[in-house]
Amino acid sequence: xxxSRFTYGVTEDGCTSHTxxxxxxxxxxxxxxxxxxxxxxxxPMDVGAPxxxxxxxxxxxxxx
Numbered sequence: 001x002x003x004s005r006f007t008y009g010v011t012e013d014g015c016t017s018h019t020x021x022x023x024x025x026x027x028x029x030x031x032x033x034x035x036x037x038x039x040x041x042x043x044p045m046d047v048g049a050p051x052x053x054x055x056x057x058x059x060x061x062x063x064x
Contacts, residue, residue, distance in 0.1 A: 006036075020051070026059075 008029040015023035029039065047054045 008027050010025060011028050012024060012026040015025045017023075031037065042056065044054050
């Protein structure tokens with residue numbers, strides 16, 4: 001959905017079902033345009049209930 005130049009892939013989605021336990025989602029973004037990096041903004045959705053938290057770990061980045 002959206003502009004294909006700015007889409008990303010989800011390689012693991014452990015946050016879809018609300019179980020009350022921590023989940024993990026892995027997002028992959030590929031581009032040949034270095035001007036689109038680094039990613040400086042992220043807008044998580046569906047976070048804000050008193051029993052919800054959001055955290056983010058930045059993993060390895062590969063520049064080929």
